Amino acid sequence: MARGFVTAEEVAKRAGVSRSAVSRTFTPGASVSQAVRRKVLKAARELGYRVNRLAQGLNNDRSNLIGVVGTNLSAPFISKQLDLLSIGLLRRGLQCLLLNAADARKDIAPLIELLFEFRAQAIVVLSGEPPSSIVDECIANGVRLILVNQRLDRTDTNMVLSDDSHGADLAALRLIAAKCQKVAVVSSASQTPAQVRRATAFTQRMQASGVDVVAWSDGPTGYESGYQAGCDLLRDKKIDGAFCVTDLLALGFLDAARIEMHRRVPEDVSVIGFDDIPQSGWKSYELTTIVQSLSTLTDNVLTALETDEPATRLQVVPVSMIERKTVR
Template identity: 70%
Template sequence: MAKSFVTSVEVAQRAGVSRSAVSRTFTEGASVSPEVRRKVLKAAQELGYRVNRLAQGLNNASSNLVGVVGANLSLPFIAKQLDMLSLGLLRRGQQCLLLNAADARSDIAPLIELIFEFRARAIVVLSGEPPASIVDECLANGVKLIVINRLLERSDTDVILSDDILGATLAARRLTDARCRKVAVVTSGSGTPTQIRRAEAFGRIMKDDGIDVVGWHDGPTTYETGLKAARELLADPAIDGAFCVTDLMALGFLDAARHEMGRSVPDDLSVIGFDDIPQASWKSYELTTIAQSFEVLTEAVLAALDHADGQSVIQNVPVTLVERQTVRR
């Protein structure tokens, strides 16, 4: 039989004090005499006692847990966000309660119940496609909400946005400099606000410059969607440039262009992505892309946790063009 955790009652018995004295000893700011503290800490060390932080949180109005809600958690951009955010929370003495919203469109009740049962002090909704109903439920129940790359028409929500318009502008200018004459803009069929902003801004700028633009959107935001886009679009030999609104689709687009469609990149086809995921710099791709700083994004989320309730902030994460090997010089 597995040994059970040491309880505060056992510590109190070993130290010869009350259970409430043990609780006060391990509660920051609580009043306890030096002698009692010494006895409790000595007994706790001897028994191997550890504080039940989860139980502490459930006894308070909120815990040190921060709920993180996301769909498509395997996508490289989402995974990188989660990696850095969970580490940032840990360094602040807070814990990440990860909630996978992949199946939440049919029934979000289990997710909502978890959020409130664990007394999460805040909810962070990652980039992607989390259900709008999760957002509504959190706001209705007074849980602080921080949303990444989803612009809400609410005054009580912190919103952190990549500068999609500037990023699309940088991509358009770079393909213009490469003397592209007919370009494709590739989006998935998910219709996320981020993808729409990027595609629309890019299309406007290219058309203003007199460059033909072919729009393409279908499927999920995946590598395979990029493959499909290249197979269909590059049947037109006049297309000599492409802006894929995420790097993951751009990588699929590059592989199909090079290995199936016989295109030489960047000699007769220039390709730009967006996000600068780790795979974009791999030697087999060397993708030119629009980078948004994961560090700045993470710091913006952590700073939003400290804002007073009802005090909302909209913050843009700056972007830059990262020049690699997929656009003609």
């Protein structure tokens, strides 16, 4: 049977000090003499002792854990977001406790309740909408709740949103400038708040400009769904433009247009995505897309974690268009 972790009691015995002296040595700001500190640190090195940070946090009624809840974690945009967020947390002496909500069936309340049990000091929700009862419980327990690219009709929750409507408007104006006469807007069956905002703003702008719009939404938010959308929509030879609400959908749509439906891009059909994932810049795609700065989004989340202000903040991350080679 494998041996358990070295305990503080064993360190105390080796150093010839009390258990409380070991605890004070590894507690920032605690009072302990230099002589005792040297003895404890020497014994800890010899034994291979590591502090139990989780237990230490529970003793203080608050851990250094930041709970992060999300779905579709393998998607390039989400994985990059997690990469930046986890690095930012580590630099601040915090730890990321990641919970995959893929099987939560749109009810993420049980996952957030689990984070309460770990005494997480804050919770970042990347996808899924927490019910009001959970928001109330966060407030009652002093746990800061931050929603990313989701908006609740409340004034006591931190929200960080990309400017989806403006981004969709930019996409619409660009396709209008390309003289598209009939366009498609492609989203997935998940119909996340961000996807709905983007599709709605795009459709409104196009309709106001007298351009016909065909909506398509099916399957998961991924390449395969975008490919299927291209196959389904481009049977209509009049469709000469498409706005895909994520880049993964757009990349699938592009391949379907070129490979399956034998449509030239951008000569026959212009395509715009949203997110600017790394693959969008690959030479085989060179996708024109809407950019939301992940570094700015992450900085806003970290700022919301650190602020002492009441949780009534709505932070909007600006977007812009990056022109490549998929629009006339």
